[in-house]
Amino acid sequence: MDFHKDYDVVVAGAGVAGVAAALAAARRGCSVALIEKQALIGGLATSGLVYVYLPLCDGNGTQVTFGIAEELLRCSLTYGPFDLSERWGGTAGAGFDRFMCHFAPAGLTIAMDGALNEAGVDLWLETLLCAVETSAEKVTAIEVENVSGRGRIGAKCFVDTTGDAGIVRRAGGEFVTSENYKTPWVMENSPDTRQYHLVDSVHIKVFGAWRDEFLAGYPLDGKSVTAFTRDTWQTLRDYYDRSYRDGFSDRHHLFPVHLPAMPQFRKIARIKGRVSLSDDQHGTYAADSIGLYADWRKSGHVWETPYGTLLPQKIRGVLVAGRSMSTEGDAWEVYRVIPAAVMSGEAAGVAAALAAEHKCEPGELNVADVQDALRPNGIKFHLAEVGL
Numbered sequence: 001m002d003f004h005k006d007y008d009v010v011v012a013g014a015g016v017a018g019v020a021a022a023l024a025a026a027r028r029g030c031s032v033a034l035i036e037k038q039a040l041i042g043g044l045a046t047s048g049l050v051y052v053y054l055p056l057c058d059g060n061g062t063q064v065t066f067g068i069a070e071e072l073l074r075c076s077l078t079y080g081p082f083d084l085s086e087r088w089g090g091t092a093g094a095g096f097d098r099f100m101c102h103f104a105p106a107g108l109t110i111a112m113d114g115a116l117n118e119a120g121v122d123l124w125l126e127t128l129l130c131a132v133e134t135s136a137e138k139v140t141a142i143e144v145e146n147v148s149g150r151g152r153i154g155a156k157c158f159v160d161t162t163g164d165a166g167i168v169r170r171a172g173g174e175f176v177t178s179e180n181y182k183t184p185w186v187m188e189n190s191p192d193t194r195q196y197h198l199v200d201s202v203h204i205k206v207f208g209a210w211r212d213e214f215l216a217g218y219p220l221d222g223k224s225v226t227a228f229t230r231d232t233w234q235t236l237r238d239y240y241d242r243s244y245r246d247g248f249s250d251r252h253h254l255f256p257v258h259l260p261a262m263p264q265f266r267k268i269a270r271i272k273g274r275v276s277l278s279d280d281q282h283g284t285y286a287a288d289s290i291g292l293y294a295d296w297r298k299s300g301h302v303w304e305t306p307y308g309t310l311l312p313q314k315i316r317g318v319l320v321a322g323r324s325m326s327t328e329g330d331a332w333e334v335y336r337v338i339p340a341a342v343m344s345g346e347a348a349g350v351a352a353a354l355a356a357e358h359k360c361e362p363g364e365l366n367v368a369d370v371q372d373a374l375r376p377n378g379i380k381f382h383l384a385e386v387g388l
């Protein structure tokens, strides 16, 4: 090995879930490393050009998700032209909006970096997690590659926020993959001011989700990622060729300026957790809830999120947060988005810090202690706490 470092908590993957986990653990006084293979933080939300922070409310005017999920939503507005809707607060669609916003992806990146800096998180950019060391199915260290060579990073507890269960898969844990469909996003320049504006006339264009182009079960191999990504570029070439040929526009007035730097897979791999959250559990009491999250597509469906959804079935020493936590069926579709990733990331960060403090496994923690540590951050665990 070319280098070696040890921390209380290591978070792998600096998407929004990883940023939340690192902030939560560092704010409890832990030494925290946040490992990211790109030179950007925010994952799909920023380098993937996903610029819509989905709602923190139930669609009927009640806020259900709090803590760092709300902090990052407000953070996302700091360096951008967007605001929260003034019409939020009643039933969505009946004259009211939801508690959500659009944001400038680069603005969210630099705002989150400020928060990480203030919390004292040790951020490692351009550092690829490439192997996991285990002892009796407990994660003891990760191996990384960066410009310094190959290094070993140890921790008392790990958080896997790679978006594809990267630590758990490498440790031999069980996981489930998903189908995906093609949605090319492009930030383009156009004089057409009817689109969402980011800076002057630069806006992001989202092309339709062609559901007939499902990839059946993403096989998690490098060539299929390349093929999928190049296929979206072909779709964009077709779109611009058609626009120019048919006189809808020309290359001086409509052209791409930035493409997503992450493959546009919504769901790659999620763990098989000690508990799995399913669609029909909305509205159900979970004594071990670590936070509430509501369906972003329709009003009135709110889930209490069991702690066990963050714990892999057999791999120890690691929690999983973000779009790889253990949700199934339509609940995976609900939980794979930005606010839910942040909510689960915060809980995983707090639990990892407690496990490091108590020198125990995350699975051995008393969940009441995790809830007590989250409560001062404003987290609500049960529907009754928000009057539902």
Ligand SMILES: Cc1cc2nc3c(=O)[nH]c(=O)nc-3n(C[C@H](O)[C@H](O)[C@H](O)COP(=O)(O)OP(=O)(O)OC[C@H]3O[C@@H](n4cnc5c(N)ncnc54)[C@H](O)[C@@H]3O)c2cc1C
Binding pocket: 012, 013, 014, 015, 016, 017, 018, 035, 036, 037, 038, 041, 042, 043, 044, 045, 048, 050, 051, 052, 053, 054, 127, 128, 129, 130, 161, 162, 163, 164, 166, 183, 263, 264, 265, 266, 321, 322, 323, 324, 336, 337, 338, 339, 341
């Ligand atoms: C086309 C599309 C549209 C979407 N639309 C919306 C929307 O409108 N609103 C919304 O809220 N959500 C939307 N989503 C979902 C949402 O953007 C993501 O699911 C969410 O941001 C996931 O956050 P995360 O932190 O769990 O994972 P990710 O964003 O995937 O972050 C994982 C991070 O880990 C890093 N990483 C991975 N492997 C390694 C490794 N081996 N070593 C080091 N680093 C690694 C990655 O580079 C990345 O930064 C959309 C997703 C897609 C694909």
